[in-house]
Amino acid sequence: MGQKRAFDEIWGHGGIDDPRAEFAALSDWLRETPSGELERRLQAAESTFRQLGITFAVYGEQEASERIIPFDLVPRIFLADEWARLSEGLIQRVQAINAFIRDIYGQREILKAGILPPELIFQNDQFRTEVAGIRPPHGISAHICGIDLVRTGPDEFFVLEDNARTPSGVSYMLENREAMLRLCPELFREFRVAAVDSYPDMLHETMRSVAPPGRESKPLCVVLTPGHFNSAYYEHSFLADSMGVELVEPADLIVDDDIVWMRTIAGLERVDVIYRRVDDDFLDPLVFRPDSMLGVPGIMAAYRAGNVTLINAPGNGIADDKAIYSYMPEIVRFYTGHDAKLPNVETYRCREPEARKYVLDNMGELVVKLVDGSGGYGMLVGPASTKDEIAEFRKAVEAEPNRYIAQPTLALSTIPTLTEKGLAPRHVDFRPFVLTGGSGKPQVVPGGLTRVALREGSLVVNSSQGGGTKDSFVLMPDAQQSQSQNSAGESQSQSQG
Amino acid sequence: MLSRTASSLYWLGRYVERADFTARLVEATIRLDALSARPAGEAAWQSALSVTYNEEAFASTGDNLTQQNVAHFLMFDKDHPGSVLRCLEAARNNARVVRTALTREAWTAINRAWLLFSNRASPGGSSSTLNLVESVKAELRGFEGAIFRMMRNEAVWLTRLGGAIERADNTARLIDVKYHLLLPEGERVGGVVDRDQWTTILQTVSAVTAYRWLYSEGLKPDLVIDLLMSRPELPRSLAACVEESVDLLSQLGKRTGLQGEADRMARARLARISKTRSREVVVSGLHEYLQAFIRENAMLDQAIARQFRFV
Secondary structure, X not given: OOOOOOOEOOOEOOOXXXXXXXXXXXXXXXXXXXXXXXXXXXXXXXXXXXXXXXXXXXXXXXXXXXXXXXXXXXXXXXXXXXXXXXXXXXXXXXXXXXXXXXXXXXXXXXXXXXXXXXXXXXXXXXXXXXXXXXXXXXXXOOOEEEEEEEEEEOXXXXXXXXXXXXXXXXXXXXXXXXXXXHHOHHHHHHOOEEOOOXXXXXXXXXXXXXXXXXXXXXOOEEEEOOOOXXXXXXXXXXXXXXXXOEXXXXXXXXXXXXXXXXXXXXXXXXXXXXXXXXXXXXXXXXXXXXXXXXXXXXXXXXXXXXXXXXXXXXOOHHHHXXXXXXXXXXXXXXXHOOOOOOOEOOOEEOOOHHHHHHHHHOHHHEEEEEOOOOOOOOEEEHHHOOHHHHHHHHHHXXXXXXXXXXXXXXXXXXXXXXXXXXXXXXXXXXXXXXXOOOOOOOEEOOXXXXXXXXXXXXXXXXXXXXXXXEEEEEEOOOOOOOOEHHHHHHHHHHHHO | OEHHHHHHHHHHHHHHHHHHXXXXXXXXXXXXXXXXXXXHHHHHHHHHHHHXXXXXXXXXXXXXXXXXXXXXXXXXXXXXXXXXXXXXXXXXXXXXXXXXXXXHHHHHHHHHHHHOOOOOOOOOOHHXXXXXXXXXXXXXHHHHHHHHOOOOOHHHHHHHHHHHHHHHHHHHHHHHHHXXXXXXXXXXXXXXXXXXXXXXXXXXXXXXXXXXXXXXXXXXXXXXXXHXXXXXXXXXXXXXXXXXXXXXXXXXXHHHOOOOHXXXXXXXXXXXXXXXXXXXXXXXXXXXXXXXXXXXXXXXXXXXXXHOOOO
């Protein structure tokens, strides 16, 4: 927020003329490409996104109810060794998340060991008694995790949030790369970038690997969407399409005798694995919200009977709840036996009197969040708020301290971004995607979703609040050249020439 | 394939065809209007409304029968389900629902056609209307091209089946309306107005050149009827549409094993139409024949919905 200049991932603490040594080529490219040319390419990208219909719906707005998320051409780049360290941390964290969910709905060893206060689980809305005692195939519940990271320096990465329910955004990772390959091919000659386009295959393989017992040989996998008015519908259809599986709506499924079927032109076909993009609350009106029109009655019974695999498993919200988040370092240590390789952002739990006092005394410098809020709503960024806003939040925290946590305002890293006034640093965060299948070993796709706060100084990157996206390059270690996006592109042009 | 997907693909095909037909009807009517002296121009727009069964709906808007108003109604009216805009919207919604069954090219063509209408509220004058029609047609040709390069499976056949059923309906209504309602009282058959109107019909189904190739005798109403009803060479003729639906149903049957009532109805219709002589139909009652054809077409549509379990 101006008091200290944030770390810029390309320029370091220098500037356009004195970038981090590894990124001199990118800085040169930015300097040498005429701004009109960058502008033209940006427009080409946005027009492609609009034609493809890569849009998200904004609820509550009648006109322009379909918007594209702004895209920025300047990529974020991870060095190979940075990425290797990050991956280790992500794998460890996702292993712990799966172990935690398995334990909480099973033996609850972590409570017996006194690591977590039991009321944090049992009084938590995200704890689903309906799934207690169910063991999903191979004991995996969080098949697809999106771990939100922020960075404050060359080696300082922090986990800001875990997403173990239905993390979205992976379609942007893939579409942004397609756009960059088309619009800035010269960057892929300069940098050897690991390919991300294997993600759909990895996802499909992950789905198949957790098929219900007895259905492993040729499981039928589908993606379940609430419907084409959902804000993430593009992503749902994109994923189904790129895996070559059916995209079903709730009305396409029926449950008979604890087996899930889909209605096809040839009659009913048995469904084995469902990547559902419908929230727990709406999944089954017989078990969760009875007024849900989006649900499939009986699907939970089929799940409990072990006849269908749900991805991600219901009840995962207990692992990515913001109140649980503050215990993640302890959770990681408990299940893996090691300290967390990726640290948390320091978190004050307002439920604890001492922390609460600190938060109330220092609200102007902290970020205060509702434990069950998301999308940038229910959140106070102290340094960017007015006295009245702070006073209002103070009242809310005093009334229901259990619902709030607070964190210091971090100097989030920036990346040069095209703005109306030319290139300027803008704050970013990062969501890599981690897949866990039947083997229990998480896989990290070399890439992810970089979100950028387009307003000067803003720290809020959510697309619903004026955020945009960038491509995220992961550079390959020197030894492996065969898989690079670059060489794949060249071999194609050779065969055409 | 999901039943819902099948139904959406079929309706995607129908709406694309309907949008295309309506756009071409507007285009041809502008030409007819330009050729005729008032009040013949009004009659031109009147008949465009009857071809699309929209006389009452237009009357209820309270607007005068002018090119501006009718073109707006047929192209842009948000409250009128048959407008090109609404057809494209419906086509796009269906396409969105079945994104996974379409290629990127097929989807973007539909989306682009729909985007042509965003930020525009009226067709403007003749030339801007014609430009818009031109763009709509180009995008929809792009869609058809993309469909022909998709995997050859149920998705393509169902979309095309929807197109064939809709096309049959449109052509039948076009002949019916033009033959009976179009000729103003007192005009001589074969006179100038008459001739312009028959050209308009041919234009609406993109058949001006085809007519010249197939018939060497100059423009004759009976021959236009013959072309539009019985010539399998013309893709928009009744005979061609009937034949196409038989072929598509049989391909669908081979692949899915679903054969039944719809196939039987379509084949019986083909057998009948190939024995029908257009000259005899004109003598014995063209209007009755066409009305029966339209009814049959609707029954076939219902049979298709049952056979493929549209919900």
